[in-house]
Amino acid sequence: MCGVRSITVVALILLSLSSVVRPCPPSDRAALLAFKAALHEPYLGIFDSWTGADCCHKWYGVSCDQGTRRVADINLRGESEEPIFQRKRRTGYMTGYISPAVCRLKRLSSLTIADWKGISGEIPRCITSLPFLRIVDLIGNRLSGALPADIGRLHRLTVLNVADNRISGVIPASVANLTSLMHLDLRNNLITGPIPRSFGRLGMLSRALLSGNKLSGPIPGSVSQIYRLADLDLSRNEISGPIPEALGKMAVLSTLNLDMNKLYGPIPVSLFSSGISDLNLSRNALEGNIPDAFGVRSYFTVLDLSYNRLIGPIPNSISSASFIGHLDLSHNHLCGKIPLGSPFDHLEASSFQYNDCLCGKPLKPC
Structure with missing residues (x-):
C-alpha cells in the first residue's frame, strides 16, 4: 500500500507541475x-497592461500559441468597441513607427496595427x-515608402491590407507569388506603375481593391x-x-468598379449578360454604342456609364433586364427616344x- 501511495503522490506532483502555464519566452x-x-499612445493607455514576465497573460492585443507559448498575434485597432475605448469615449490616436523588432517574433501569424x-x-x-504570417492589416495610418519587394515570400499570407496610407512605389512583381492571398486592399495610397501581368496567378483572391x-x-488579361x-475595384487611377x-x-x-480612369474603346458585350451586379464605368473615354445585349441574366443594383463618349440610342433590350436599380447614362452623346417601362419609369x-x-x-417629349 505504501508503494501505491508513493506512486500516487508522485503522479499528483507531476500533474501539478505539468499544469503550470509556462510564460512566453524572454526573447518574445x-x-x-x-x-x-517605438510607439506613443497618449490617450487610452493601450500599453499599460504590457507588464510582468508573461507577455501571453493579459497583455492587451497580444495572443500566444497555447502549445509553444510563442507570440502568434498582435491585434491593435484604433477603432474598436472594446471597453477601453468606450470608457474614454474616443477612437485611438498613436504616433511613432513600426519597429523592425516585430520581426523577432518568429511565430507571428497576424499583425494588425490599424x-x-x-x-x-x-x-x-x-x-x-x-x-x-497570414494577416498583415495596417489600414488607416500614415505609412510611407514602398511595399517590400520580396513580399511574395509570405506564402501563407491570406490578407494584405495597407489601405488609407501613403504607400508609394510600384506593386512588386513578387505579389503574384502570394498564392494563398484572399483579400488585397491597397486603396487610397500613392502607388504607381502597372498592375503586374502575372496578377492572375493569385488563384485564391476574392477581393482586389486598388482604387485611389x-x-x-x-x-492585365x-x-x-x-x-x-x-x-474588383480599380477606380480613380x-x-x-x-x-x-x-x-x-x-x-x-x-x-x-473601373470609374475615373483613362479606358477607351467599346464596352464589352459580355459585361451585360454576366453575374456582375455593380458595374461602374463612368468617367472614362469609352466609345461606341451601348451593347444591345441585356436579358434575364442582367441584374444591376448599379449601372453607371456616365461621362464617356457613347453614341447611338439607348437599347430597347434594357427593358428585358431582371432588375436595374440605379442607372446613369448622363454626359454622353446618346440620341433617340428613351424606352418605356421598367427601369425607365x-x-x-x-x-x-x-x-x-x-x-x-x-x-x-420627342
Whole structure:
C-alpha cells in the first residue's frame, strides 16, 4: 500500500507541475517591449497592461500559441468597441513607427496595427522573413515608402491590407507569388506603375481593391483567370486601354468598379449578360454604342456609364433586364427616344441629362 501511495503522490506532483502555464519566452517579451518603445499612445493607455514576465497573460492585443507559448498575434485597432475605448469615449490616436523588432517574433501569424492615424515610417522590410504570417492589416495610418519587394515570400499570407496610407512605389512583381492571398486592399495610397501581368496567378483572391492610387497601363488579361474573384475595384487611377472582354465571363465577379480612369474603346458585350451586379464605368473615354445585349441574366443594383463618349440610342433590350436599380447614362452623346417601362419609369432626368438628343420621359417629349 505504501508503494501505491508513493506512486500516487508522485503522479499528483507531476500533474501539478505539468499544469503550470509556462510564460512566453524572454526573447518574445523583449521584442514586444522594443516594438512598444517605438510607439506613443497618449490617450487610452493601450500599453499599460504590457507588464510582468508573461507577455501571453493579459497583455492587451497580444495572443500566444497555447502549445509553444510563442507570440502568434498582435491585434491593435484604433477603432474598436472594446471597453477601453468606450470608457474614454474616443477612437485611438498613436504616433511613432513600426519597429523592425516585430520581426523577432518568429511565430507571428497576424499583425494588425490599424486605424491609428498617426503611425508613420515604412513597413519593416524584415516582415517578409516571418514564415507563419497570414494577416498583415495596417489600414488607416500614415505609412510611407514602398511595399517590400520580396513580399511574395509570405506564402501563407491570406490578407494584405495597407489601405488609407501613403504607400508609394510600384506593386512588386513578387505579389503574384502570394498564392494563398484572399483579400488585397491597397486603396487610397500613392502607388504607381502597372498592375503586374502575372496578377492572375493569385488563384485564391476574392477581393482586389486598388482604387485611389496612380496606377497606369492596361488591365492585365490574366485577371480573368482568378476564378474566385468577386470584387474588383480599380477606380480613380490612370489605367488605360480597352476593357478585357474576358472580365464579363468570370464565374463569380459581382462588383466591377473601373470609374475615373483613362479606358477607351467599346464596352464589352459580355459585361451585360454576366453575374456582375455593380458595374461602374463612368468617367472614362469609352466609345461606341451601348451593347444591345441585356436579358434575364442582367441584374444591376448599379449601372453607371456616365461621362464617356457613347453614341447611338439607348437599347430597347434594357427593358428585358431582371432588375436595374440605379442607372446613369448622363454626359454622353446618346440620341433617340428613351424606352418605356421598367427601369425607365422610376428614373429621374439626371440619369439622362447632357446627351446630344435624347428625348421622352423623364426628359422633354420627342
